[in-house]
Amino acid sequence: MSMSATGMSDRRQVRRKRRSDRMFTALVWAVGIGCTLFTLALIAMILEKGMPGLSWSFIFGLPSEIDAGGGIGPALFNSFYILILSLAISIPLGLAAGIYLAEFAPDNKLIGFVRICVEGLASVPSLIFGLFGIALFVEGMGIGLTILGGAISLALLNLPLLTRVTEEAMRSVPPEYKQGSLALGATHTQTIFKVCLPVALNGIMTGICLTAGRAFGESAVIVLVAGVSTSGIMWDFDPLSPGATLAVHLWYVQSEAIVPDAAEIASKSAAVLLIVVLLINMVLRIPLWLVDRKKQA
Amino acid sequence: MSKSISAPARQQSGGVPAGIGRRMRLRLAHRSFRILCAAAAVLVSGVLLTMLFFMFRTGVLTFQSVSLREFFLSAEWEPENDKYGALVFIAGTFMVTALTLAIAVPISILAALFLAELAPSRLARVIRPILDLLVGIPSVVYGYMGLTLLIPALRTVTGSNLGDGVLAASLVLAIMILPTITRISDDAIRTVPRKYIQGSYALGATRFQTVTGVILPAASRGIVQACILGMARAIGETMAVVMVIGNTPQLADSLLKPTSVLTSNIVMQMPNVPFDSTWNNALYMMGFLLLAISLLMIAVVRLLQKKGEN
Amino acid sequence: MKWYGKLTTLTLAATLLLGAAGGGAATAAASKLSGKIVVNGSSALLPLTLQASNEFKKLNPKVRISASAAGSVTGPQAVRKGIADIGACDWDASTDVPGFSKFDGQVANKVAVIPFAAIANKSAGVSGLTTKQLQDIFSGKVKNWKDVGGKDADIVVVNRAFGSGTRVNFQMKALQGTDFITKGDNYKEVKSSGDMKTAIETTPNSIGYIDLVYVTDKMTALKIDNVAPTTDNVINGSYKVWSYGYFMTKGQPTGATKAFIEYIQSAKFQNGSLKKLKFIPLTAMK
Numbered sequence: 001m002s003m004s005a006t007g008m009s010d011r012r013q014v015r016r017k018r019r020s021d022r023m024f025t026a027l028v029w030a031v032g033i034g035c036t037l038f039t040l041a042l043i044a045m046i047l048e049k050g051m052p053g054l055s056w057s058f059i060f061g062l063p064s065e066i067d068a069g070g071g072i073g074p075a076l077f078n079s080f081y082i083l084i085l086s087l088a089i090s091i092p093l094g095l096a097a098g099i100y101l102a103e104f105a106p107d108n109k110l111i112g113f114v115r116i117c118v119e120g121l122a123s124v125p126s127l128i129f130g131l132f133g134i135a136l137f138v139e140g141m142g143i144g145l146t147i148l149g150g151a152i153s154l155a156l157l158n159l160p161l162l163t164r165v166t167e168e169a170m171r172s173v174p175p176e177y178k179q180g181s182l183a184l185g186a187t188h189t190q191t192i193f194k195v196c197l198p199v200a201l202n203g204i205m206t207g208i209c210l211t212a213g214r215a216f217g218e219s220a221v222i223v224l225v226a227g228v229s230t231s232g233i234m235w236d237f238d239p240l241s242p243g244a245t246l247a248v249h250l251w252y253v254q255s256e257a258i259v260p261d262a263a264e265i266a267s268k269s270a271a272v273l274l275i276v277v278l279l280i281n282m283v284l285r286i287p288l289w290l291v292d293r294k295k296q297a
Numbered sequence: 298m299s300k301s302i303s304a305p306a307r308q309q310s311g312g313v314p315a316g317i318g319r320r321m322r323l324r325l326a327h328r329s330f331r332i333l334c335a336a337a338a339v340l341v342s343g344v345l346l347t348m349l350f351f352m353f354r355t356g357v358l359t360f361q362s363v364s365l366r367e368f369f370l371s372a373e374w375e376p377e378n379d380k381y382g383a384l385v386f387i388a389g390t391f392m393v394t395a396l397t398l399a400i401a402v403p404i405s406i407l408a409a410l411f412l413a414e415l416a417p418s419r420l421a422r423v424i425r426p427i428l429d430l431l432v433g434i435p436s437v438v439y440g441y442m443g444l445t446l447l448i449p450a451l452r453t454v455t456g457s458n459l460g461d462g463v464l465a466a467s468l469v470l471a472i473m474i475l476p477t478i479t480r481i482s483d484d485a486i487r488t489v490p491r492k493y494i495q496g497s498y499a500l501g502a503t504r505f506q507t508v509t510g511v512i513l514p515a516a517s518r519g520i521v522q523a524c525i526l527g528m529a530r531a532i533g534e535t536m537a538v539v540m541v542i543g544n545t546p547q548l549a550d551s552l553l554k555p556t557s558v559l560t561s562n563i564v565m566q567m568p569n570v571p572f573d574s575t576w577n578n579a580l581y582m583m584g585f586l587l588l589a590i591s592l593l594m595i596a597v598v599r600l601l602q603k604k605g606e607n
Numbered sequence: 608m609k610w611y612g613k614l615t616t617l618t619l620a621a622t623l624l625l626g627a628a629g630g631g632a633a634t635a636a637a638s639k640l641s642g643k644i645v646v647n648g649s650s651a652l653l654p655l656t657l658q659a660s661n662e663f664k665k666l667n668p669k670v671r672i673s674a675s676a677a678g679s680v681t682g683p684q685a686v687r688k689g690i691a692d693i694g695a696c697d698w699d700a701s702t703d704v705p706g707f708s709k710f711d712g713q714v715a716n717k718v719a720v721i722p723f724a725a726i727a728n729k730s731a732g733v734s735g736l737t738t739k740q741l742q743d744i745f746s747g748k749v750k751n752w753k754d755v756g757g758k759d760a761d762i763v764v765v766n767r768a769f770g771s772g773t774r775v776n777f778q779m780k781a782l783q784g785t786d787f788i789t790k791g792d793n794y795k796e797v798k799s800s801g802d803m804k805t806a807i808e809t810t811p812n813s814i815g816y817i818d819l820v821y822v823t824d825k826m827t828a829l830k831i832d833n834v835a836p837t838t839d840n841v842i843n844g845s846y847k848v849w850s851y852g853y854f855m856t857k858g859q860p861t862g863a864t865k866a867f868i869e870y871i872q873s874a875k876f877q878n879g880s881l882k883k884l885k886f887i888p889l890t891a892m893k
Contacts, residue, residue, distance in 0.1 A: 021503040025415065031404055032411025035475065036424050039431055042472075046438065065658035066883045096337030104331050105338070114342050116595050121345045123529035123591035125560045127567065128584045132351055138690045144645045145673040156344050161526060163341055165481065168522050172488040189327040203484045206429075210477060213433030220536055220564070227675040229657055242673030247435045251536075254437060255799035256676070258654045258820050258884050262801075270438050277433025281426045375789065377706060377769065444805055452811075458761050458793050459810065544768070544796035546789065555795045565798055568677030569770025571707065572684050 043274060050271025058268060063230070063249065068261035072269055074230035075249040078147060079276070081237070082226070082245055083215050085151035090158045091208065097159070098166025103192060115164075122160040129157045130224030137225060147243030150226030157221055158211045165210075169203025170196055201291055209284050213277045219247040228252050246273055349588065356582030362575045368582070374546035374562075376576040383583055385546050389463070389558040390532065390590060392549065393542075396467035397474065397531045402524055404471075405478035409520075410508060412479070413486035414494075425483070431476040440540030443469040448541060457553045461543030464552035469537050474527035481526060485519020486512055521602050525595055532591045535560040559587045641669035642863035648682020648695035649772045651800060651818055652852045655719060656695060658880050659871045666870075670863045679772035683710040683855045692864045694855040697721065697772020701855070704775055705784065715853040716860065718871050720887035722819040722849040723777050724836035725829040730811045733757040735830030741781060744814060747788030752812060763793045765806045765815035773800070777816045780848045781831060820885040842891050852886070 061071020105111045130153065137149030173196045181191040197204075226243035230236075244252070250269040253262050359368065363381040371382025408428075412421045447468060448460035489512055497507040513520070543555020544565050557565075563580050570576045646656050653676040660672040682694025687710055698704045699715045725741060727733060731752050736744070743749040744762055753759040766787055767774040778784065788794055797803050800821050807815045808825045819836055822828045828836050831848060840846035860868050870876055877888040 017503055021505045024505040024508070028407050028411045028415050031407035032416060032424070035404065035408045035479070036427060038472075039427050042434070042442075043427070043430060045442075046434070063657075065654050065661070066880060093337050093340060096334045097341040100331075100334035100338040104334055114338070116592060116599065117345050118341060119525050119529060119595050120588055120592040121348065122526055123533040124348060124588055125533040125535045125563065125584070127535055127560070127564050128348070128352065131567070132348060134690070135351065139688065142690075144643060144690075145675050159341050159344065160529075164522065164526065168481070168519055169484070172485065172519060174488075174490060187323045187327045189330045190323070192330075202487070203481075206480050206484050209429050210432050210480065213429060217433055217435035217438075219435060219437055223675060224677070227673045228653060229660060229672065229674040231671070241671070242675075247437070250435060251437045252653070254441060255801035256650045256653050257801075266441075270435070273435060273438075274430065274433060278426070278430055281429050281433075285426070441805070444802070445809055449809055458763050458812070459795060461795050539798050540802060543794075544798075545791070545794055547791075554792055565768040565796065566770070568681050569679070569768055571680060572688070 046267070046270050046274055049267040050269070050274075053264065054268055054271060059272065062233075065257070065259060068259060068264075070259060070261075070265065072246060072249055072265070072272065074233065074236070075244050075246045076272065076276075077235065078226075078230055078243045079216060079245040079247070082147055082151045082154060082222070082243055083212060083280075085147070085239070086154040086158065086215055087208070087212060089152060089155035090162055090211065093155075094159050094162030094207075094211075095166050095204070097163045099170060099192060101163070102167040102170035103188070103196075115167075118160045118163055122164070126157055126218060126220040127224070129153050130221040132156075133221060133225035143240060145225065145227030145229075145242050146240045147226055148239040150222045150243045150245075151239075153221050153225045154215050154218060157218065158215055161214075162207050162211050165207030166200070166204050169200035169207070172203065173199045198291060201288060205284060205288050209281050212280050212284065216245075216277055216280065217247050217273060219245075219251045222248045223251065246276075349585070352581050352585040352588065355578055356585040357578075359575060359578040359582045361578075363579065368579070372546075372548050376566075376570075376579070379575075381575065381579050383559075383579070383586070385548050386557055386559045386562050386583060387586065387590070388548060389542075389556050390560070390587070392463050393466050393470065393538070393558050394528060394532050394594070396463060396552075397470040398524065398528055400467060401471040401474050401478060401527060401531075405475055405523070405527070406482055406513075406520065408475070408479045409482035409486055409523075410512070412483045414508070414512065425480065428476045428479055431472070436473065436534060436536040439469055439473055440537035443537060443541040451553070455553055459543065459555055460553065461541055461555045462551070462553045463542070463549050463556060465541040466538050466558070469541055470531045470534060473534065473537065474530050477530060478523045478527040481523035482516070482520045485516040485523065488519070489515040517602065521598060525598055528594060528598075529591055532587060532594070533560060535564040539564050559583045559590075563587075639669070640667045640863055640866055642671075644670065644672045644693060644864050644867055645685075645691045646672065646674040646693045646695060646854075647685040647691040648676060648693075648855075649679040649697050649852070650676035651679075651697055651721065651772055652676075652695040652718070654884055655852070655871075655881065655886060658884060659867070659876060662876070662880065663867055663870050667863070667866070670867070672867070678768075678770055679775070680707055680770055683713055686710075686713060686855050686857050689857075692856065693860075693868070696853045696855050697850060698775055699851070699853055705778065706770065706775065710855065713855045713857060714859055715855055716868050716872070717851045717889055718854050718868070719852040719877075719881055720841065720849055720889060720892055721776075721852050722836060722838065722841045722846070722887065723773060723781070723816055724819045724822055724848070725777075725781060725814070725816045725831060726807050726822060727815075727827045727829055728763075728807055728811055728813045729825070729827055731757050731760070731762075731814065731827070733829065734827060735833060735835075737832050738781070738783065741831065742783070742785045745782055745787050746785055747791060747794075750793070760812045761793050763795075763810055763813040764788065764791075765803060765810065765813050766794070766796045767803065767816075768796050768798060773816065773818060776850045777848065780850065781816065838885075838887055841887055849887075851889075 058071045060073040062073055064070030133149055133153030137143055177195050178191055181195045222245050228244050229242045230244045231241040246269055250266055253266045368381055368383050372384040373380040373382040448465055451460040493511050497511045539561040542561050544557050544561055545555040546557050549556035563583055567580050656674045679697045682696040683700035685691035686694040700710045701713050701715045703709045733756055740755045750762055752762055797806050800817055803815050803817050804821050807813050834840055834846045836846055841849050854868055
């Protein structure tokens, strides 16, 4: 009697377990699919408002203050220019600092403190970075509102995220890999380059994608340090030109512009921004695919 | 992975005849690389310290004319009448951040689990870049959508007159930090060695048990990291928050009452105040405070994490 | 900044020399003008600055103009600090205004006439208010539209941040200096003209104010004391809620900066682009 009772409760427990497990699976699926659908809906909404009427003359054209039909050419160009400059500064620095924290830094209180501080830096509002940029470039160096100043300020803004993501990615490399490499006589540096970095590449790329996306959409810093105007001509590579980016132009059009088609320009610019971020993500992922292929081969 | 280990090994065996010169060179390379990395770390910390100093230098001047007690404990922010109580903004920042995390963290972790464990890898590979796109939407666009879609919706649902407030700000922020937390957690979960997970299943554990008993603990470091970075972004975000919070210096006793947070107040007023005024100094102090708050919250999270590990 | 100062002096000297030698070949001299102009300040004047700088750069390709905007007071402050050559400001910053003391040694150059309008959401059911009613609403004494002839609904007041040029002018000209409310369940502040426009268009029973330029047909531009906010009424003197927009400079402007301001004040720009931007030309005001 008692035997069969325990058997019953066991079976009941198994059934309950299975049911809760199924519910859990369903929940995770629901949330995963829900998030994806939500994102898609958001993106679709932005694209739907902006895609119709998107033309090459809009993308490469010069902006206009009075008549409808102005383009975003110089702003879009500046966006890329500033993004590339800022990534060129922040990626090497962020990676090196992240590698130092993960591989070389002694495990003491000071480093722990530095780590927390770097995270804290990630929460400093971009406005403050902008004011800092003004103090440094506009007041300190007297070069006015420039692409260069904007790019450097933006790089500083992105350093904390990049540093911490790199460090985390390096740390998550299984220690066996490293030990194996070291045991085979490789130096620490060789191990980092040949073993850890390839394994950590996935995480680092996530960091770079997130950073690049954020940098592309950032406006507060650029407004303050690089200005709201462009030099008004296409393909101006002078780093001392005023450097309004597309995100800044979007902000300007949405908040102050008088042009009759301001709302339209805003939604079209938002669509272009989104498409470009998508493209950047795809381009940045190419090295990942290549590594994956190599691994499979 | 076997490939990546064999690479240096091969090189090593090829390098043996070269002898001591090569070893010296390698050591030199290693040392200079190490110095380079250390220099970068110093630079990053240097930037941080400069920023801290930059804000503190101006911010501390506030207390020449405002008492500490008034600044931190008074909710009266009327700089035009020389009243500089920042309590409203401090409380607002805590409220918005907490509510944002309460919404975003559970959803993000479930979504990360979905991507890393449950979804077929092909589907996950498609979804990841889509989520990354959310990061690329400029905050101005988020703010505008909040203003034109979310707030009218909140008005109809709740029947309030405005709709601006802590709830609206938290919802917008939660969407903004969702991809950050999801993607970094996703990476953390994926680096949990397969053998742990397979072992757990082999022992007859259900999926729920495997997730809570094996995967989440093993990936906890990365997930906490993800939450911290998401939280940092939420604390520091300005352009979107300022459009939906209402910007009114009053303590929010309901989620739908217009209020203000540190960032939104800084961005609203900083461009409009005289450079050398107490008002301006107080705004810098609030910037410094923002950093202090996020450091505090990070320290708390770290402490909790350590307790959890023991 | 030093080399820049030298440069402008040099340019000025060269311009003068050329002008003297050429016997008034002004256009030839102007096109040789070079230098760097940094404009900062009021965002309400930004469209005008950007348009003018586009046109000016076409005539003077060697002049580099960069413009940014934050708030009105940023303009004269940046000029005082020496980080901008022109500070765009919605009030005359060389005199005291409510909340802001004057900036000594700066010259206010008028560039445009800016009209402002009190605006309301269409649902309020009111087409005009008296000055007294406006004062009562914005100071929080009147809280329901039915008390000013509208429907029975709470009034939602939308305000600009303290220090906004639009706010300073609206307070001085439309409210005649009375104070704003600062708190309440039905009160919010917005950051820019664009946000104000969106807020009034989408919030039922709301009231706010904005530069006349931004008024759309999705909102009601309120008559004040029975006078409609139109360009004509500003010019004929019956609508009082307007102000000049100013470019503040450190002392009298010189060199490229002077030429730029003169270009904006020229009849060609005032009656052309400036009018198209829906500002009112300086010459229209008597």
